[in-house]
Amino acid sequence: MSCSAPAEILMGRAWKYGDNIDTDVIFPGRFTYTAKGREEIAAHALEDLDPEFASGVRPGDIVLGGRNWGCGSSREQAVTTLLYNGIRVVVAVSFGRIFYRNAINQGLWALTVPPEAVASARHHGEVEIDLGSGLLRSSRGETPFQAPTSELRRIVEAGGLIPHVLSQLKEAGS
Amino acid sequence: MSPVSRFTPSTGRVPADDGTACTFAQKALARAAGLSEMPAVGSIVTARPEVVLSHDNTAAIVEIWRQLDQARVAIPDRLAITLDHAVPAPTPRHAANHAAIRRFVAEQGIRRFYEAGRGICHQVLSEEAEVSPGDLILGADSHTPHFGWLGAFGAGIGRTEVAALWATGELWLTVPDSLRVCIEGELSPWVSAKDLALTLIGREGADGALYRCVEFSGACVDRLGLSERMVLANMMAEFGAKASYLAPTGEVFEYLADRVAARKARESGFSESDIDSERQHVLERLRERALYPDPGAPGMEIRIDASRVQAQVSCPHTVDRTMDVSQLGRIPVDQAFLGTCTNGRLEDLELAHRVLRGRRLSSGTRLLIVPASSQIMAEAAERGWLVDFVAAGAMIGTPGCGPCMGNHMGVLAEGEVCISSANRNFRGRMGTRDAEIYLASPAVVAASAVAGRICSPEEVVL
Numbered sequence: 001m002s003c004s005a006p007a008e009i010l011m012g013r014a015w016k017y018g019d020n021i022d023t024d025v026i027f028p029g030r031f032t033y034t035a036k037g038r039e040e041i042a043a044h045a046l047e048d049l050d051p052e053f054a055s056g057v058r059p060g061d062i063v064l065g066g067r068n069w070g071c072g073s074s075r076e077q078a079v080t081t082l083l084y085n086g087i088r089v090v091v092a093v094s095f096g097r098i099f100y101r102n103a104i105n106q107g108l109w110a111l112t113v114p115p116e117a118v119a120s121a122r123h124h125g126e127v128e129i130d131l132g133s134g135l136l137r138s139s140r141g142e143t144p145f146q147a148p149t150s151e152l153r154r155i156v157e158a159g160g161l162i163p164h165v166l167s168q169l170k171e172a173g174s
Numbered sequence: 175m176s177p178v179s180r181f182t183p184s185t186g187r188v189p190a191d192d193g194t195a196c197t198f199a200q201k202a203l204a205r206a207a208g209l210s211e212m213p214a215v216g217s218i219v220t221a222r223p224e225v226v227l228s229h230d231n232t233a234a235i236v237e238i239w240r241q242l243d244q245a246r247v248a249i250p251d252r253l254a255i256t257l258d259h260a261v262p263a264p265t266p267r268h269a270a271n272h273a274a275i276r277r278f279v280a281e282q283g284i285r286r287f288y289e290a291g292r293g294i295c296h297q298v299l300s301e302e303a304e305v306s307p308g309d310l311i312l313g314a315d316s317h318t319p320h321f322g323w324l325g326a327f328g329a330g331i332g333r334t335e336v337a338a339l340w341a342t343g344e345l346w347l348t349v350p351d352s353l354r355v356c357i358e359g360e361l362s363p364w365v366s367a368k369d370l371a372l373t374l375i376g377r378e379g380a381d382g383a384l385y386r387c388v389e390f391s392g393a394c395v396d397r398l399g400l401s402e403r404m405v406l407a408n409m410m411a412e413f414g415a416k417a418s419y420l421a422p423t424g425e426v427f428e429y430l431a432d433r434v435a436a437r438k439a440r441e442s443g444f445s446e447s448d449i450d451s452e453r454q455h456v457l458e459r460l461r462e463r464a465l466y467p468d469p470g471a472p473g474m475e476i477r478i479d480a481s482r483v484q485a486q487v488s489c490p491h492t493v494d495r496t497m498d499v500s501q502l503g504r505i506p507v508d509q510a511f512l513g514t515c516t517n518g519r520l521e522d523l524e525l526a527h528r529v530l531r532g533r534r535l536s537s538g539t540r541l542l543i544v545p546a547s548s549q550i551m552a553e554a555a556e557r558g559w560l561v562d563f564v565a566a567g568a569m570i571g572t573p574g575c576g577p578c579m580g581n582h583m584g585v586l587a588e589g590e591v592c593i594s595s596a597n598r599n600f601r602g603r604m605g606t607r608d609a610e611i612y613l614a615s616p617a618v619v620a621a622s623a624v625a626g627r628i629c630s631p632e633e634v635v636l
C-alpha cells in the first residue's frame with residue numbers, strides 16, 4: 001500500500017502522454033494472470049507505450065495524460081504497476097471510469113484537471129500539485145482544478161479501500 | 175450525411191419541466207441503495223448489488239479479501255464466479271490459479287460457480303437468468319454493462335472493490351449522468367447491432383459516454399433480438415459507459431422466466447403443472463421489478479437512423495477508428511476470430527454458417543470459432559453447423575474468452591492481421607504488440623475468412 005499520511009502537496013518529474021491511453025498499454029493483458037509480486041508487476045509499466053518508462057521512472061514522479069486515461073479493461077495492475085514504481089498521482093483531462101475507481105481504491109490519486117493544466121506541463125519537467133486548494137503548478141504557471149471530495153480523500157488517505165474497510169470493520173466490531 | 179445526429183432537448187443536467195423525471199440510472203441506484211428519494215445525478219450512494227461477478231481473477235481477489243481478516247464472505251449467495259478467461263488452463267500457472275478458485279468456492283460454499291467450459295461470464299449469467307431487470311450487478315470485468323440487455327444496471331469494478339464487497343456487501347457509486355440514444359429505422363441486410371455500436375462509438379469517440387449510463391430507446395432497439403440487445407449493451411464498455419440500458423421487452427421477460435422456472439424445477443423436483451404456475455409467478459415478479467426511465471428524464475440525446483448505417487470495421491488500435499467496410503482498401507487477413515461475449519452467440523454462428531456453408535476458407539487464412547457458452551456449442555452441434563465449419567477449414571475452441579485478451583488459444587504472431595468479432599482491438603490485445611486487429615460483425619468476419627481479405631458478406635454470398 002502507498003503512504004497513508006495525508007499529502008497536501010505532491011511534487012515530481014512529469015511523464016506526459018496523450019489521449020485514450022488504454023489499460024493494455026499501461027499493463028499488457030498477456031501478463032495479467034501470471035505476473036506476481038511488486039517487482040514483476042512494476043517492470044511491465046507502460047511497456048507497449050513507452051519502453052523507457054519502467055527503467056527511467058523515479059519514486060514521486062507524476063504521470064499526466066489527456067482524455068480517457070486508462071480506458072479499457074478493469075485490470076487493477078494498470079494502477080498497481082504505477083504505484084509499485086513509486087507514482088502517487090496520475091493527472092488527466094478525464095479517466096476511464098474503472099481505472100479511476102481502481103486508483104482511488106488503491107490509494108493512487110487520480111486527478112481530473114482542465115486540458116490547460118496538462119498542456120502547461122512538459123514531459124520530464126517539474127510539476128507541483130496542491131491537493132488542498134486544487135492547483136497544478138509547472139514552469140509555465142498555475143492552473144486550478146476541482147479539489148477531490150472528502151469521501152474520496154478519506155479512502156486515498158487511508159491508503160486505499162482495503163485499509164479504509166478494515167478500519168470500518170474494526171469500528172463496527174468494537 | 176452521417177447516420178448519427180446530436181440533439182439536446184434540455185441542456186446537461188437540467189431536468190424536465192416539473193423536475194421529477196428520472197433516468198433509469200437514478201432509479202436503479204436508488205433501489206440498490208435503499209433510498210426512498212431519487213439521488214441527484216453526480217451524488218455518491220452506498221449501493222448493495224444483487225450479484226457480484228468475478229472470473230479467473232477470483233484468486234487474486236481472494237488474496238485481497240484475506241487481508242480483511244474475515245473467515246466467511248458476508249454475502250456468499252450474491253457471488254457469481256465463472257472460469258472463462260483462460261480455459262482449459264494453458265499453463266501450470268493458469269491451472270494453479272483455477273485450482274485456488276475452486277478451493278475458495280468449496281470453502282465458502284458458493285452456489286453460483288460455473289466451471290471451465292461452461293462459457294463466458296456475461297453469457298453464462300444471462301443464460302442462467304442470474305440477473306433480473308432492475309437489479310444492480312457489479313463485476314470485476316469491464317464488460318459488465320452487458321446486463322443492460324435485460325434492463326439491469328451492470329457496472330465493471332476493480333478487484334479490490336470486489337474484495338470489499340465480499341466483506342461488507344456494499345460499495346460507493348456515483349450516480350452517472352445518462353446519455354440517451356434513440357435508434358429509429360430498419361437495419362439493412364447483413365447490418366447488425368455490432369454495426370450500430372461501432373457507428374455510434376466511431377462517431378462520438380471512445381470516451382463519448384464516459385462516466386455515463388447509455389439508455390437506449392426507439393423502434394429499432396425494441397425490434398432487436400435478444401442476442402443483438404446483448405451486443406449493443408456489451409459494446410457500451412468501449413464507449414466509456416458505466417452502464418447501459420435497453421427497456422426490457424416481453425421477449426426478455428419470457429426468456430428469463432423460462433430459465434428461472436426450469437432451474438427451480440431442477441432444484442426442487444417440480445411437476446409439469448407446478449413449473450407452469452412457477453413460471454407465471456416468476457414472469458409477474460420480473461415485470462414488477464423492471465425499471466423504466468421517465469419521459470423527459472435529464473441527459474443529452476443522440477439519434478441514429480438505422481437505415482443509413484453500413485457494415486462497419488474498426489481499425490487498429492482503437493475501437494473508435496471506424497469506417498464503412500466498403501471504404502476500406504485491400505487488407506489481407508491471417509486470422510479471423512469469431513467469438514467473445516460480444517459476438518459468440520448462436521445468432522452469430524448462424525450468420526457465419528450462412529456465409530461459410532459449402533465454402534472453403536481462403537488459403538493462407540485461418541478461422542477460429544469459439545462459442546460463448548456450452549449451450550451455444552451444443553446447439554450449434556445439434557444443428558450440424560460445427561461439422562460445416564470444420565469442413566470449411568475452421569478450428570473450434572472451448573467455450574470461453576479464447577484469444578480475446580491474448581491469454582492463449584489463437585494469439586497472433588508479429589505482423590499478422592486479424593479480423594475479429596470481439597470488442598477490443600487495442601495494441602497487444604491478442605498477444606503481441608506488433609499485430610493488427612480489426613473489429614467487425616460476425617458476418618464480416620466470416621466473409622473475410624472466405625475471401626482472405628476484409629470484405630462485406632455481399633461479396634461472398636451472392
Ligand code: SF4
Pocket residue numbers: 259294295315317514515516574575578579596597
Ligand atoms: S470475451 Fe473478451 S471481452 Fe468478453 S469477458 Fe472475455 S476477455 Fe472480456
